[in-house]
Amino acid sequence: MTDLATNVSQPPAAGAAGRSLWATALMRLRRNKAAMASLVILLVYIFAGIFGPMLAPHDYARVYPDFVKVPASLEPYPRMDAVLPAAESTARRARLEARNIELDGNTLRLEATSRREIDPRVTRYFDRSDLFSNTHIVERSADGRSVLLESQVERYRFIFGTDANGRDLFARILISIRISLMIGALATGVALVIGVAYGATAGFLGGRIDNMMMRVVDILYALPFTFFAILLVVFFGRNVVLMFIAVGAVEWLDMARIVRGQTISLRRREFVQAAEALGVSAGGILRRHIIPNTLGPVIIYMTLLIPKVILLESFLSFLGLGVQEPLTSLGVLISEGARNMRAAPYMLLYPSLALTLLLFALNFLGDGLRDALDPKDR
Template sequence: MSEIEISPAMWAPAIQQAGAAEVIAAPSLTYWQDVRQRLSANKLAMCGLAFIVLLVLAAIFGPFVYGHNYYEQDLKHANVPPAFPTYSVPQTDGSTARFFFNTSSQNLYAIGPDGAMGDLVRATKKDLMKKTQIFKIGDRQVSIDTSKGKITLEDGTELVSGGWQWNSINPLGTDQLGRDVLARQLYGARISLTVALVATLVNFFIGVFYGGLAGYLGGKTDTVMMRVVEIISTIPLTLYVILIMVVLTSGFAAVILAIGSVYWVDMARIVRGQILTLKQQDYVAAARTMGATTPRILVRHLLPNAIGPILVTLTMLIPSAIFIESFMSFIGLGVTPPEASWGTLTSEAVETLRAYPYQLFFPAAAISLTMFAFNFLGDGLRDALDPRMRT
């Protein structure tokens, strides 16, 4: 083995600088600053939060800015898709007339110079045996074979689509009554956010305090209070809605009242479990020794320390409440016509799914994206509020 040469310089004392021991490598953050920092680093959670903010803004201000409302009917423009193929018909004076033929409804619409869909053009002649229709487009006749989708002029020239064009009047198309789908989507967002607000308030003011009181008092009081929760949770929510509808005869009011009456039981169970653990801590015994009352201990000491699980549970229960309202409206127990919710839009679109799939796509996408957004935000809050994740 080779010997390691040790020089006197290796034994020189380290250079000491005043205040070096007090230098902190990383800035000191409070608990909530650390939560905000870790939540902002979660891309999925921030995308979910951004979507929820945009949804709230669209639901509040969208109907005021948008030119259509959810109840106006225009049967002449029923079942018009958001994008459609256009055809050009040369005129004798050298100009060109454009039109769109809806193969599902077999209606033909003129396209204006600005590209906007114009009036409905009625057929001048129909041959049901040959499944052909003849339309007058300007000074030319157009024959349409509905069985083959073939469009020809009177001289036999076959017309080819000149490309697809976006519907500038109804960006998301119209339904079977000619109502604007986007306007009904925005109004449906209001319904869903109203349900989310009710679920939040109910869970926070009833579920949190009911579960907190049951967990803190314990004993026979806890037993009786939790047996009430178990009885309520065993009855299906659909049955609550039906029973309330018998009294109120209003679908949306029945759903709101049902959610407000029984939707807090899951939150109560979770808060009770947290309080049962926290009430054994020394700071609770110290507060009790100093004469603090039960409401003060519950509000000032216990619930603030359980705020993490409460917020996570809240964000997880909101999408469930939105889905419940959509399901109730889908089966006819929600909002009543002409009001619109995502559930009623889905229910109406199922009947015409094969012919007009876009009518089902938009409300189903809205429900799915909203539930994904709240779940992503809930997962991000769960990780950000976990004190064991602090660095």
């Protein structure tokens, strides 16, 4: 009796703190290792796109004529066995005859003669090259036909090699990640805002309004996209940001149809009818009940739309309507690598790996978000 009385007299335990639907989704997302790894990879891509071009050892637009299509290597260029032939070739262009060439570390000493008096400005031939810098005359003969030149050998590292124009491929990939992510984010964001609002409104109102709104979508579907892209260039010019905002304003059509179908299946659910019975406005029902319950399919479509826009940009750039030099994107780099695949396979390999990793990360993250936000699994 004493134990029973003691148990009865104890205060009830405090109830467990409730979780919001977003907190529950976040907890479930954290359990998905593939999704979290993909999220880390996407954050690395975003960081590389924002800060990478500023931290890269070379400017993405700088051309090195002496290092065209050099293979990827961790060792600096030029190779030591290539410095002496390059010095002889530069001396011949300056109309000098090289007598003796010595290389001490990164310092080059060259004895040269000429049939006539040597102009002191001959050092400019060496400084114009990517291999030599700070060239100056150390000694000069009395008649001025013999000089001793000293120059510093410039060493460059191209860890991903260079392209067909002699530009650092690593820096080009970093700037292409920035452009591709910016294009994908802008176009997808515009498609998300317009498509979700349009599709949810059409599906919830139904009837003649739904029919009229979807006929507008059908008419826009009939427009040839290539012709529309040419019109965009005519009206907006070659402005990448404005152009792909406009592209996103076309890509919302699929998003609107997906959201409309989900809305039609949700508008007669019990929680929607309960909200209507309580006097909640149509806009409130869309914001609080319809749109949140369509997030799963919407996010999955977003993960497919971003690579679709990236590939679309590559097609437009191939036609000369997209990204213009010296800017580039992953699609443009892959196109250039395909043209030089036999002579320089690394030009295709590294951009392809960068794009493939990005697409895998988007797909795995989309699957994880779908599982976390699916209302049927809560």
